[in-house]
Amino acid sequence: MSNTAIKVENLSKIYRLGEIGTGTISRDMERWFKTKVLKQEDPFLKIGETNDRAYKGSSDIVYSLRDINFEIQQGDAVGIIGRNGAGKSTLLKILSRVTTPSTGRINIKGRVASLLEVGTGFHPELTGRENIYLNGAILGMRKREIDRKLDEIIDFSGVERYIDTPVKRYSSGMYVRLAFAVAAHLESEILIVDEVLAVGDAEFQKKCLGKMGEVSKGEGRTVLFVSHNLASVSQLCITGVFLDNGVVHSVDSIEKIIHDYHWNKIAIKKNVYQLPFFISEKIILNNYKFTKINNEISVEINFKLSEKIPHFRVGFKIFNSAEKDLVRSLLTDFEPRAFVLGPGEFKISSSLDLGFLAEGQYKFALHFSIYGVKDFLIEDHFYENFEITRSLDFNIAYLMESTRADVITHNKWEIENF
Amino acid sequence: MNHNEALKEWDLVIEPQTSLFELNLKDVWRYRDLLWLLVKRDFVSFYKQTILGPLWFFIQPLFTTIIFTFIFGNLAGLSTDGLPQPLFYMAGITAWNYFADCLTKTSTVFRDNANIFGKVYFPRLIMPLSIVVSNLVRFGVQMLLFFVMIGYYLVQNEMSSLFQPNIYILLFPVLVLLMALLGLGLGLIITALTTKYRDLAFLITFGVQLMMYATTVIYPLSAAPEKYKWLIELNPMTGIIEAFRFGFLGQGEFTLHTFGYSVVFTLISLVLGVIIFNKTEKTFVDTV
Numbered sequence: 069m070s071n072t073a074i075k076v077e078n079l080s081k082i083y084r085l086g087e088i089g090t091g092t093i094s095r096d097m098e099r100w101f102k103t104k105v106l107k108q109e110d111p112f113l114k115i116g117e118t119n120d121r122a123y124k125g126s127s128d129i130v131y132s133l134r135d136i137n138f139e140i141q142q143g144d145a146v147g148i149i150g151r152n153g154a155g156k157s158t159l160l161k162i163l164s165r166v167t168t169p170s171t172g173r174i175n176i177k178g179r180v181a182s183l184l185e186v187g188t189g190f191h192p193e194l195t196g197r198e199n200i201y202l203n204g205a206i207l208g209m210r211k212r213e214i215d216r217k218l219d220e221i222i223d224f225s226g227v228e229r230y231i232d233t234p235v236k237r238y239s240s241g242m243y244v245r246l247a248f249a250v251a252a253h254l255e256s257e258i259l260i261v262d263e264v265l266a267v268g269d270a271e272f273q274k275k276c277l278g279k280m281g282e283v284s285k286g287e288g289r290t291v292l293f294v295s296h297n298l299a300s301v302s303q304l305c306i307t308g309v310f311l312d313n314g315v316v317h318s319v320d321s322i323e324k325i326i327h328d329y330h331w332n333k334i335a336i337k338k339n340v341y342q343l344p345f346f347i348s349e350k351i352i353l354n355n356y357k358f359t360k361i362n363n364e365i366s367v368e369i370n371f372k373l374s375e376k377i378p379h380f381r382v383g384f385k386i387f388n389s390a391e392k393d394l395v396r397s398l399l400t401d402f403e404p405r406a407f408v409l410g411p412g413e414f415k416i417s418s419s420l421d422l423g424f425l426a427e428g429q430y431k432f433a434l435h436f437s438i439y440g441v442k443d444f445l446i447e448d449h450f451y452e453n454f455e456i457t458r459s460l461d462f463n464i465a466y467l468m469e470s471t472r473a474d475v476i477t478h479n480k481w482e483i484e485n486f
Numbered sequence: 487m488n489h490n491e492a493l494k495e496w497d498l499v500i501e502p503q504t505s506l507f508e509l510n511l512k513d514v515w516r517y518r519d520l521l522w523l524l525v526k527r528d529f530v531s532f533y534k535q536t537i538l539g540p541l542w543f544f545i546q547p548l549f550t551t552i553i554f555t556f557i558f559g560n561l562a563g564l565s566t567d568g569l570p571q572p573l574f575y576m577a578g579i580t581a582w583n584y585f586a587d588c589l590t591k592t593s594t595v596f597r598d599n600a601n602i603f604g605k606v607y608f609p610r611l612i613m614p615l616s617i618v619v620s621n622l623v624r625f626g627v628q629m630l631l632f633f634v635m636i637g638y639y640l641v642q643n644e645m646s647s648l649f650q651p652n653i654y655i656l657l658f659p660v661l662v663l664l665m666a667l668l669g670l671g672l673g674l675i676i677t678a679l680t681t682k683y684r685d686l687a688f689l690i691t692f693g694v695q696l697m698m699y700a701t702t703v704i705y706p707l708s709a710a711p712e713k714y715k716w717l718i719e720l721n722p723m724t725g726i727i728e729a730f731r732f733g734f735l736g737q738g739e740f741t742l743h744t745f746g747y748s749v750v751f752t753l754i755s756l757v758l759g760v761i762i763f764n765k766t767e768k769t770f771v772d773t774v
Contacts, residue, residue: 075496083772161771165500165607168768174500185605193531202527205520206606234534 071142072177073258073290074163079136079172081158084129132158134314136172140307142257145291147305147322149298149329151448154311156294157262160184163292164260178257178290181207185262187247192236196227196246199235203250217253224279225249252279260292298326299390330389330429330453347436347444350374354413358432358452365432365454366419373410379439380409382416385447387431388474394425398435426476427458509764514609524616529623543627547583551576558704565709567737569649570639574735578703580632581730584625585665585723586694591617592673593690596681596770603771610767611760614674618666625662636734650736654729661730668722668752674759678766702727707739719744722751 133155140146148156161167163174164182189206190199200221204214214221222228225246227238235243295301301308301322308325310317310332318328345353354370367384383398399416400406422430433451437443462476533539551572558564559571566574592614596603599613639649680686701723702710710718718724725748732738 161604162500166604167771169500169502171502175496176498176500177496180498182606188605189602191527191531193534194527198527198530202523205517205523206602206608208517208608211519211523 072139072175073142073144074140074177074292075175076136076138077173077175079133079159079162079174080131080170081133081155081162081167082129082170083132131314133162133169136311136314136316138309138316138319140290140292142177142290143288144307145293145305146307146309147301147325148292148294148309148311149296149301149325150311150317155314156311157184159311160260160262160292160294176258179208179255180258180260181251181254181256182260183207183251183262184260186244186251190235190243190247193234195234196225196231196238197222199246200250203247204253207251207254208256209254213255221249221253224252224275248276252276256289258290258292261294263295263297297390298329302326326389344372345449347371347446348442350377350410351380351436351444353434353436353446353450356434356450360454363423363425363456364419364421366417367432368415368417369434370413370415371436372413376408376410377438378408379441381435381437381439383418383435385433385435386422386425387433387447389429389431391431392474394430394474395420395422396435400439422456424475424477425456426474427456429453429455509611509760510609514611514615517608517612520608521612521616521619524612525620525623528616528620540627543624544631547576547579547628547631550579554579554704564705567706567708569735569737573635573639574706574731574737575704576632576635577731577735578701578727580625580628581661581665581727582698582701582703582723583628584621584662585669585726586698587621587624588618588666588669589673589676590690590694591621592670593676593680594687595673595677596766597677597687600771603767611763614670614677614763618670622662622666632734651734652732652736654733654740657729657733661726661733664726664748664752665723667756668726668748671752671755671757671759674763675755678759678762678770681766681770697721697723702731702738706731706737719747722748724748 136155136159148159150156158167160182161184162169163176164180164184166184187199187203189203191202194202197218200218201211201214205211222231225242225248227242227246230238230242235246238246291304293301293304305322307319308322309319310325310328312332317332318325320328343353343355347353350373352372352374354372356370357366357368359366369382371382373380379400381398381400383396383401385393385397386395387393397418397420431451431453433447434449436446533542536542538545554575555571559566559575595614595617603610676686676690698704700718700721702718707715707718707724707728725744728738729740729745730738732740
């Protein structure tokens with residue numbers, strides 16, 4: 069027998085879209101009758117479709133996961149990545165037994181601790197100490213286990229001074245610290261972590277990432293990690309699972325998977341969104357052109373507004389590989405004449421030298437919004453991936469260094485006694 | 487490979503809904519520490535930042551008794567089987583409150599804990615069980631008040647010959663268990679159904695109130711009109727409250743068949759409740 073820790077076989081999960089109300093009792097009865105009494109195949113499984121939120125499906129049943137198969141070895145650190153709605157959270161929910169699969173099976177060896185959220189069950193009126201016990205017990209620890217680790221947990225959290233104060237008086241940072249400290253001390257062979265590190269200060273995030281790395285590398289524990297922060301995924305994980313529309317696209321080393329993920333995103337865009345595109349009833353994107361020469365990008369956007377729209381904003385954003393928006397450039401930011409626009413057809417263009425960005429992969433994405441009303445969130449629809457190369461006058465002695473900073477400025481330094 | 491075979495090789499097998507009767511009671515036992523911590527949480531958070539603290543446990547039954555004595559005893563002049571009115575009402579209210587609290591709190595357990603249940607696994611049955619135990623603490627405190635009142639009437643010697651505590655007082659633990667399990671069972675059924683059909687949530691709040699009037703809380707069974715007596719006896723709480731009064735105060739109609747009916751009704755609703763709850767907990771996150 070191999071040392072497989074988690075084995076997922078033909079796992080599927082279906083969801084029914086829309087309101088659950090009218091007619092559900094009769095549909096429930098129909099389904100129950102057909103599957104249990106007549107032993108037929110589940111009538112609602114047949115009409116399922118893949119889960120792509122960009123298409124409007126014809127049926128209100130979707131597969132969140134469809135025939136997932138993969139194995140995870142003991143001691144591996146696995147990153148699960150995919151677009152929003154790819155099924156990552158559903159998979160984690162099933163793995164942590166919050167919900168059950170519709171079909172298929174998962175076999176697990178070892179005790180599982182899952183952290184879909186930090187501080188689940190914290191009660192604001194209770195003190196930090198009382199909450200450690202409560203939260204620990206909710207996560208599956210026995211009382212004497214917590215007794216034994218109490219000092220260590222308090223120490224890790226760094227909130228000793230407030231440990232007998234109700235947690236409602238805590239700052240959000242302290243709250244997260246305490247909650248993560250409890251979770252980090254779970255004794256389990258398998259640790260499942262959702263994007264829980266999005267909160268808390270940078271210093272503590274580093275400490276958590278360190279603790280998780282220790283968990284997977286040091287103690288031979290298996291770690292499953294879901295995050296949109298590709299930087300921390302690549303730092304922590306060895307293996308990657310790429311989910312796409314509810315199916316496993318690929319399982320490979322984490323570097324390969326992150327690469328796949330980037331290329332897959334480009335491919336999706338070309339297929340799905342056709343121009344002209346109705347961003348809303350009143351806003352139509354006719355066309356746009358993105359060009360990049362060396363490190364300078366140029367963009368031209370053609371759009372049509374069918375009526376006068378105050379606070380309408382158009383422009384672009386630049387995201388880094390961890391999906392953080394680094395640069396924003398909107399037409400209205402420095403152009404008071406454009407505060408109220410429309411109706412009519414408009415053609416705007418701009419260019420920007422991105423030489424200040426550190427070398428690496430970036431994403432250029434169009435932005436349309438109405439200030440204070442709506443962000444149309446088309447960053448996932450219309451974007452271009454591009455690469456910034458190191459500028460030629462950059463110190464060549466550092467060629468092999470991978471810069472952690474996103475921005476490298478070219479300001480002049482004065483040196484006395486040169 | 488079926489579920490049990492797979493379990494020999496693996497520690498945990500996650501599959502779609504298996505048997506209805508797979509209750510996983512072993513898991514419930516493993517998480518017993520959580521149960522106590524939840525009870526402690528309920529108790530501590532109840533009186534944090536209040537001036538009177540745990541005294542609030544007394545205030546509610548005390549005032550209800552005073553109001554009932556005034557309205558039903560003095561204004562409406564309902565019979566109390568010859569017992570002092572406050573004592574009669576206090577007995578009914580204390581017992582009824584325990585059942586009603588168990589029922590109403592359990593009946594919203596999925597909705598109230600949707601957030602926790604959606605984020606972490608533990609045997610869901612722990613939550614309603616902790617509610618029943620927390621309420622037991624409250625009930626215990628209120629029983630003290632009841633005993634104090636009995637003591638007061640004994641000292642004052644105002645008790646007529648009607649006050650005859652008897653051997654049936656030994657049924658007290660059984661009665662408490664019955665009330666707890668009945669409240670739990672009915673509550674589990676309701677909470678499981680409300681995850682899909684919200685209507686029941688509205689029904690429960692005034693349903694419990696109405697049910698109190700169909701129970702012998704404010705009147706003795708002996709005072710019920712013969713025509714409707716069977717209807718009141720159909721209520722499983724009637725048998726329990728009558729037995730409670732009979733044991734402690736010596737008045738009430740305690741018959742084996744009404745009591746037996748309450749026991750059977752309780753067991754059926756408990757089993758049904760646990761099974762429905764167990765089935766719902768697996769997928770309720772998707773429907774709530």
